[in-house]
Amino acid sequence: MRSIPGQDGQTSPPERLSVLQRVPWRVLLPVAVGIGLALVPAPSGLTTEAWRYFALFAAVVVGLVIEPVPAAAVGLIGMTLAAASRLAAPDPESSLRLALSGFANGTVWLVFAAFTFALGYERTGLGKRIALGLVRRLGGRTLGLGYAVVLADLVLAPFTPSNTARSAGTIFPIIRNIPPLYDSYPGPTARRIGAYVIWTEFAATAITSSMFLTSLAPNLLAVGLVEKTIGHRFSMGEWALGFLPIGLPLIASLPWLVYKIYPPTVTGGAEVPRWAADELASMGPVSRNEWTMGALAVAAIALWIFGGKTLEAATVALIVISLMLLLRVVSWQDVVANKDAWNVLVLLATLFGLAEGLNKVGFVDWLAKGSASALVGLSPTLVMAALVAVFFLTHYMFASITAHVAAMLPVVLAAGAAVPGVPIRAFALLLCYSLGVMGVITPYATGPAPVFYGSGYVSRKEFWTLGLVFGLLFLAALIVIGIPYLQYLQS
Numbered sequence: 001m002r003s004i005p006g007q008d009g010q011t012s013p014p015e016r017l018s019v020l021q022r023v024p025w026r027v028l029l030p031v032a033v034g035i036g037l038a039l040v041p042a043p044s045g046l047t048t049e050a051w052r053y054f055a056l057f058a059a060v061v062v063g064l065v066i067e068p069v070p071a072a073a074v075g076l077i078g079m080t081l082a083a084a085s086r087l088a089a090p091d092p093e094s095s096l097r098l099a100l101s102g103f104a105n106g107t108v109w110l111v112f113a114a115f116t117f118a119l120g121y122e123r124t125g126l127g128k129r130i131a132l133g134l135v136r137r138l139g140g141r142t143l144g145l146g147y148a149v150v151l152a153d154l155v156l157a158p159f160t161p162s163n164t165a166r167s168a169g170t171i172f173p174i175i176r177n178i179p180p181l182y183d184s185y186p187g188p189t190a191r192r193i194g195a196y197v198i199w200t201e202f203a204a205t206a207i208t209s210s211m212f213l214t215s216l217a218p219n220l221l222a223v224g225l226v227e228k229t230i231g232h233r234f235s236m237g238e239w240a241l242g243f244l245p246i247g248l249p250l251i252a253s254l255p256w257l258v259y260k261i262y263p264p265t266v267t268g269g270a271e272v273p274r275w276a277a278d279e280l281a282s283m284g285p286v287s288r289n290e291w292t293m294g295a296l297a298v299a300a301i302a303l304w305i306f307g308g309k310t311l312e313a314a315t316v317a318l319i320v321i322s323l324m325l326l327l328r329v330v331s332w333q334d335v336v337a338n339k340d341a342w343n344v345l346v347l348l349a350t351l352f353g354l355a356e357g358l359n360k361v362g363f364v365d366w367l368a369k370g371s372a373s374a375l376v377g378l379s380p381t382l383v384m385a386a387l388v389a390v391f392f393l394t395h396y397m398f399a400s401i402t403a404h405v406a407a408m409l410p411v412v413l414a415a416g417a418a419v420p421g422v423p424i425r426a427f428a429l430l431l432c433y434s435l436g437v438m439g440v441i442t443p444y445a446t447g448p449a450p451v452f453y454g455s456g457y458v459s460r461k462e463f464w465t466l467g468l469v470f471g472l473l474f475l476a477a478l479i480v481i482g483i484p485y486l487q488y489l490q491s
Contacts, residue, residue, distance in 0.1 A: 026068035034059030045370070050361035053087040057358050057397065060351075064443070067460055071443070072343045075350030088357035098360065102352025106314035107164055107400065107447045111348055113317030114168035114451050115341030117297070120329050121173040124289040129280065131177035136276040139181075141268040142193055146255030149175055149197060150204040154251060157208035157215040159305040162313040163439070164447030166215075167205035169317060170301060172451055175201055179457065181276065182266050186456030194457040196264035200255055202440065202452040203470050207254065209436025209446070211247040213239040217313075218401040222409055222432045229413050230424050234432070242429050242489065246481050250474065257473075262466060293329050296320050344450040351399035351444045358397060359407045367394065368411040380421035381487075385479045387416050388430050392475050395438040401446055405435065426486035430478060437474035441467040 037055035042048045060078035064071055082088065083099035102108060121127030138144040152171055160166035179185065179194030186194070209216040213223065213236045227233040234242075286294075303316040311319075324330050335341075358364060368390070375383050391412045398404040409431060416427045439446030443453035443463050453463050 024068060026066045029066060030059040030063040030068065030074075033062045043366075046363065046366050047361070049087045050363045050366070052085070053082070053357060053361045054363050056081055056085065056087070057354055060354060061396070065460075065464055070343065071460075072347040072350075075347045075354070079350040079353055082354055082357055088360050098357055099353045100349075101356055102349035102354075102399075105349065105352050105400070106312055107402075108345060108349045108352060110162065110164045110314040110317050111168060111447055111450055112341050112345045113314070113321055114164065114172060114448075115338055115344065115454070116321050116324070116330070116335060117169050117300075117317075118173035118176055119334055119338055119341075120293045120296070120324050121177065123330055123334065124293045125283065125287065126290040126293045127174055127177035128181075129283060129286070129290065130174050131181060132276045132280045132283075134174075135178065135181055136273050136280065139268060139272040139276055142196060142264050142266060143255055143259050144268070145178065145193075145197060146200045146259065149201045150251060150255055153201060153204045153208050154211075156301070157205075158212045159214070160301070161214055161217045161220070161308060162304060162447070163205050163209045163216050163436070164451075165300070165304045165313045165317070166208075167201060168448040168451040169304075170297070171201055171205075172448070172455075176455060181279075182272070184266070184457075190457045190459075191265055193264045193266045194455075195462070196258060196262060198452055198455055198457040199262055199466060200258045202448060203258065203466075204251065204254055205448055206437050206440040206446070206470075206474065207247055207250050209439060210433050211240070211243055211251070211436070212236070216401070216436050218405045218435050219432060221402060222405050222435060225405065225409050226413065226428045226432065229410055230417065230428060232425055232428070234429065239429070239432075242482075242486055243433055245485050246433065246477050249481075250477055261469065262462075289329055292327050293324070296323055296327075296329070340454045340456075344454045348399060348444060348450050352403075355397065355399045355403055359403060364394070364397065364407045365411060368408050369415070373415075375415075375419070378419075380419060380423070381483060383416060383419045383422055384427050384430065384483055387412050387427070388434060388478060389475060391431055392434045392438050392471070392478075395445055396442060399444045401435050401439060404438075423487055423490055426483070426490050429486055430482050433482065434475070434478055437478070438471065440474065441471040443467075 034055050037058055038052045040051075042051035056078065060074060063074040063078070067074065079099045083096045086092065086095040089095040089098045118127070134145065134148055138148045149171065153167060156166045156170065175197055178197055179192070182193045183189060184192035184194040213219050213234070223234050300316055300320045303311060304313055307316065325332060325335070375386050378386070391408060394408065395401075395404055413428055413431060416422050417424050439449065443449050445467070452458070458466065
């Protein structure tokens, strides 16, 4: 029997309890984590404000994992609480400016541009044409498509310092057209082939970002910081030679590994390439809009490769979007209606601001120094392995590899250098090599991540799980192969 209000108009205890029971656990858990951590006294060496800010950040991360509301809303709520709390900045204006700082980050807009490029490929039909061409040549086996995707990223990697431009802006808009050819869409049919293709490319760009000094912009920043810290600058040849026995087995086995760990239900068939050839024939000759979109894409790649000293990657992307609008490749209504792009923009921008606050309050520096001091007395090899693992896994707290490098690399590198017997050049290279591969661990760990996550082919649970699995595989390769090999090279 339903309880009724009492004489005083107040709800009786049974009804109040039913209201509480209707609050989903996904809402309560992040709140409980945040409040619980905030009530714990701040550890030694950390201010109360810094610890409470970490509690807020931890609650946001839990919210991103379980999603009581859409991920972008979680980020917006976290950003709002950070601005209102003034834990990372003393006055209201500074606090708001810090919380909103992510919207001024170039990577955020480059990710947004990747979605708009994909829209252009879709509207013109160019993406479908290229996808059909790939399927006609390699679609007899799904594994072959996996290797084709990896090869495309590998070829572009040495010349494209932005992995967001390379993977999210160039490859993703093409490969997103492959799954529908196999009746694979976000949702129940994602595992037919779409989830396999999407995850294979995302994991591939993490590896290729570490393979070359010039395949990830933070690599160049890291090399500069290493030179300032230990006085040695790594050449492109030294970088490539050091990563070769780590990266080559990883990139060569990746499509097969994904095929075994996260298998597609469609493995291919001889009829698929024939069907793709018929579809291509039915599309007719390349249209004017397709030529226009193709020319703009080539121009973007050329500027990303050769124009880095003149134009930042995000600026190039915004120029191309402007031209797409002027040349009517897409309309402004198309851009406004592209809700996935705006969702990802809000999510990534809010996380950038939150992560910047975590660094500003000193939490990251405190964590790095505390981890290093705990390793005193261990063997040099164990110290290297432990510090590389700490450096890698703390990326869960960052939405930017550049921010991670700037905040933690000098501290962790100095901690390793202080331990007698640690081969410092080998250790420095290992830290640098971890930058690309750590991007696989979360939906916000690197520029391309929100794009691939936002495609909807890999569910929230699967993305976090696969990120952990492949992150640990990549970390194991760094430690198990990298440490002995680099010690041998520098002995």
